[in-house]
Amino acid sequence: MEPFKLVRAQNNASAIAASNSKETKFIAGGTNIIDLMKLYVEKPKQLVDVTSLNLKQIETQPDGSVKIGALVKNSDLAYHPVIKQKYPFLSEALLSGASAQLRNMASVGGNLLQRTRCYYFYDTAFPCNKREPGSGCPAISGYNRIHAVLGTSDKCIATSPSDMCVPMAALGAMIQVEGPAGSRKIPFADFHRLPGDTPQIDTNLKQGELITAVILPSLPFAAKSHYLKVRDRASYEFALTSAAVALDISNGKINNSRIALGGVGTKPWRSFAAEKVLNGAAANTQTYRAAAEAAMAGAKPHKYNAFKVELAKRTIVRALETVGGMV
Ligand SMILES: Cc1cc2nc3c(=O)[nH]c(=O)nc-3n(C[C@H](O)[C@H](O)[C@H](O)COP(=O)(O)OP(=O)(O)OC[C@H]3O[C@@H](n4cnc5c(N)ncnc54)[C@H](O)[C@@H]3O)c2cc1C
Ligand code: SF4
Numbered sequence: 001m002e003p004f005k006l007v008r009a010q011n012n013a014s015a016i017a018a019s020n021s022k023e024t025k026f027i028a029g030g031t032n033i034i035d036l037m038k039l040y041v042e043k044p045k046q047l048v049d050v051t052s053l054n055l056k057q058i059e060t061q062p063d064g065s066v067k068i069g070a071l072v073k074n075s076d077l078a079y080h081p082v083i084k085q086k087y088p089f090l091s092e093a094l095l096s097g098a099s100a101q102l103r104n105m106a107s108v109g110g111n112l113l114q115r116t117r118c119y120y121f122y123d124t125a126f127p128c129n130k131r132e133p134g135s136g137c138p139a140i141s142g143y144n145r146i147h148a149v150l151g152t153s154d155k156c157i158a159t160s161p162s163d164m165c166v167p168m169a170a171l172g173a174m175i176q177v178e179g180p181a182g183s184r185k186i187p188f189a190d191f192h193r194l195p196g197d198t199p200q201i202d203t204n205l206k207q208g209e210l211i212t213a214v215i216l217p218s219l220p221f222a223a224k225s226h227y228l229k230v231r232d233r234a235s236y237e238f239a240l241t242s243a244a245v246a247l248d249i250s251n252g253k254i255n256n257s258r259i260a261l262g263g264v265g266t267k268p269w270r271s272f273a274a275e276k277v278l279n280g281a282a283a284n285t286q287t288y289r290a291a292a293e294a295a296m297a298g299a300k301p302h303k304y305n306a307f308k309v310e311l312a313k314r315t316i317v318r319a320l321e322t323v324g325g326m327v
Pocket of ligand 2: 120155287
């Protein structure tokens with residue numbers, strides 16, 4: 001790890017003011033940024049500790065939406081009664097991630113910004129376009145079993161690692177940020193970026209912008225939702241595939257749906273194509289399979305990750321059957 005200066009911010013304004021150069025990063029739980037610094041993947045000259053900021057509340061707003069402070073711990077969010085009742089798939093996703101100790105440290109803001117687990121990205125002995133733009137992507141012709149099949153480019157095929165982000169994408173959450181130019185809200189779909197020609201830029205957050213909250217919209221049918229994660233071992237492992245689904249069903253018909261995928265996309269992957277198939281259709285396994293086919297229609301597998309295409313389809317079907325029942 002390279003030497004760095006640590007600044008403890010006492011309020012949002014001082015945190016933002018201190019983060020005025022590319023060499024500065026915020027630190028919350030530290031469970032990702034410190035690992036990356038130890039491996040020389042990230043080399044900030046200054047860290048701004050934001051853990052004293054007043055961003056730890058979970059509040060139901062007058063319009064029924066729920067505002068989650070950026071410093072709420074992953075475990076506190078997962079076990080919060082409002083989250084368990086209104087958005088069970090978010091609670092399930094959080095509890096499927098990492099380990100109890102990590103969830104007790106990890107914050108909502110840090111989880112949104114955790115970086116890919118691509119092994120070449122973490123190993124500075126290899127080139128990597130995300131780490132060193134223009135150096136190449138060894139994953140494309142190398143061992144790419146954990147890599148993405150949706151949203152890839154010829155510069156990067158790294159998978160978005162977060163479980164929490166998958167139900168948040170399905171919900172169409174808003175991310176509230178404060179920065180040198182004031183505050184703004186970013187729709188979840190516009191927050192993470194596809195790799196394209198600039199895989200080194202993960203999100204549309206600007207230098208100095210602090211995430212202050214995530215706002216989950218009121219979506220009553222999300223009370224019937226499920227997060228299914230498929231991985232190589234039962235705990236302490238990232239997703240090979242995952243699906244966050246919510247269904248509004250009456251008289252055997254799907255009135256509305258939400259579906260997002262993890263483990264397969266270069267960003268948390270809401271599937272509007274699958275929702276289109278589901279909405280208005282009969283709630284049965286045939287419909288769920290058609291939705292799964294639509295979700296994965298654009299998949300571009302590489303040598304070692306082709307299995308993810310069928311696995312993702314089965315993950316989607318099983319998650320939908322869990323919520324909608326098997327007919
Ligand atoms: C062994 C291991 C296993 C894991 N398994 C999983 C898993 O299965 N599923 C999963 O989803 N995750 C998993 N994780 C990742 C874990 O969820 C993340 O490390 C964690 O969520 C990051 O949160 P943090 O608060 O510790 O972030 P930090 O490490 O403190 O920060 C991460 C990034 O966010 C930025 N940041 C933090 N807060 C803010 C803010 N308020 N505004 C702007 N920028 C901010 C930092 O500058 C940094 O760039 C695992 C991690 C480890 C180490
Ligand atoms: S997939 Fe992306 S992160 Fe992984 S080596 Fe290629 S450019 Fe780097």
